[in-house]
Amino acid sequence: MKGLDLVEDLRKRKETLFTHPTPLERMKNISSLTGVEIFIKREDLIGCGFGGNxxxxxxxxxxxxxxxxxxxxxxxxxxxxxxxxxxxxxxxxxxxxxxxxxxxxxxxxxxxxxxxxxxxxxxxxxxxxxxxxxxxxxxxxxxxxxxxxxxxxxxxxxxxxxxxxxxSIPEGSMEVSWGGIAYLDCFYELMEQCDTLGIEPDWIVHATGSGSTQAGLIAGSKLMGVKTKILGISVSETKVKFEEIVRFILENIQNYIQVNLEIKDEEIKIVDDYIGDGYGIVSRELVNSIKIVAEKEGIFLDPVYTGKAMVGLLDLINKGFFKKNEKIIFMHTGGLPALFSYKEKLEEFLKEQR
Ligand SMILES: Cc1ncc(COP(=O)(O)O)c(C=O)c1O
The missing domain is CATH 3.40.50.1100 (Rossmann fold)
Known part of the structure; x- marks a missing residue:
């Protein structure tokens, strides 16, 4: 078995740890604020082990x-x-x-x-x-x-x-990038939800940290042959470094599913402009993005991954990166327990706004 059949089979046989699918919702207020249709995939609501990707x-x-x-x-x-x-x-x-x-x-x-x-x-x-x-x-x-x-x-x-x-990277005891396979599966789940909602997303935007969320989503999009582009917002490494990591994981996924997806360099899209002062370092922009989403949607983002990805998404919208009428799905990949450990740093910037 290989390709689509293998993925279908894996999806049936995997260890189910939570209720699928995770919700896909329209960000009503953020969409009207920005003038762009944005949906959110709530991986943070995975109801086991405090959720997340x-x-x-x-x-x-x-x-x-x-x-x-x-x-x-x-x-x-x-x-x-x-x-x-x-x-x-x-x-x-x-x-x-x-x-x-x-x-x-x-x-x-x-x-x-x-x-x-x-x-x-x-x-x-x-x-x-x-x-x-x-x-x-x-x-x-x-x-x-x-x-x-x-x-x-x-x-x-x-x-x-x-x-x-x-x-993510196959090393240690892991020969297959299971993180990548899980997000290939997630892409299928997402497309089924999009079908039900009658939407065809142009973009999926998410935080890239170790690379397999992005690699899996890219593999999913290629294997299903849809137009959806995947944009990873780096929270740590340079664009060049992540392109290399994501490509490496993609090679491993393709070997496993025995399909050559013929992924072009321009299909591995990474933006490294929003790392700020470094991995996990809190900034004014980060606090603003967490605050906007909290106030407009009642949804909380984390300070290391999803908050930074949202800084990127909002800034790219402002800069006209996305075309009018394009539909974007923002992946909320979780990470919320860390919010409370960053209390002091976050408070510094929150105070300015009171
Ligand atoms: C909450 C959260 N979001 C996103 C990511 C990035 O995902 P990936 O490691 O698959 O690139 C991570 C981990 O790195 C994470 O913990």
Whole structure:
């Protein structure tokens, strides 16, 4: 089996962790404010493990973890990693022990609330690592620390699955980008909803962090042969770096589904103008975008991913990037537990507006 048939089969066989589809709603007030038709796909409302795109990815990854007979999962991320929170809550449901390595980063909140609080509720084993003199830990050092932890777990007799961040780049114990496959599946789900609503979206706009949400959506759009373009707003890396990562994940997805989607360079669309002062760094524009959506729609965005993607979407609309009458779907990919850990930084800018 391959291509469309394989995807249909995977969709039927996957581990269902939440009620599908997640809602797709029109952003009525934001649409009239901006003069552009905007819809929102509420991945944040996924009703398990506090929701978000990472839980959707787990519907596929958990199968791989179980199939490989693991009793333990080792993964890592920043202190407020949504990935680590999703991993700990889903692993627990299946009786698998989650081990998390959380890296502190200079200038980012390091309180142990938000996602860390939830991980503690899920009974995850957590080790917190800080770079010397609070410096950013280099990638090579991260791998060294992760490998040491893996060896220790194996010495303890634990059958450990090493899960890469965001189930995006196939590495560690993961050979297939299950995050990408999950978002290929999500694209199908979205098209079914669009059919019901009688709309043909021109764009899907979302935050890009580890790349598989974007790669999966692009693969979905190509495989279904529809006109929808996918625009990733980078929250961390340069456009060039993300083009490389997304392309790499796309190669892996195409190998898995055994279809050459013939993806052209211009079909991997990434904008890196909205990273601001860096990953997770809060700005006035970010606070404004969270506030506008809260006030106009009663929907809350997170400060690291969806808030920044909304800064990008609103600015691109202002600059006339989208054509008149184009329809846009904004993916709310979740991340809300971190909102509360950013309280102090967010308050600084919120105060200016009172
Ligand atoms: C809330 C949230 N939105 C978006 C993203 C980006 O998705 P991806 O990692 O698939 O690029 C992430 C993680 O990186 C996330 O936690």
């Amino acid at each position: 990472k839980i959707r990815k787990m519907e596929y990854l958990i199968e791989d973890i179980k199939n490989k007979g693991a009793d333990t999962v080792l993964t890592w991320g920043g202190i407020q990693s949504n990935w680590c929170r999703a991993m700990s809550s889903i692993c627990r449901i299946f009786g698998i022990e989650p081990y998390l390595i959380l890296f502190k980063r200079k200038n980012l909140p390091d309180d142990l609330g938000g996602n860390v609080l939830l991980e503690n509720f899920s009974g995850a084993k957590i080790s917190i690592v800080e770079g010397e003199g609070k410096k950013l830990i280099k990638l090579d050092d991260i791998w060294e620390i992760v490998s040491e932890n893996l060896q220790n777990l194996e010495k303890m007799g634990r059958k450990t699955y090493l899960a890469p961040i965001g189930a």
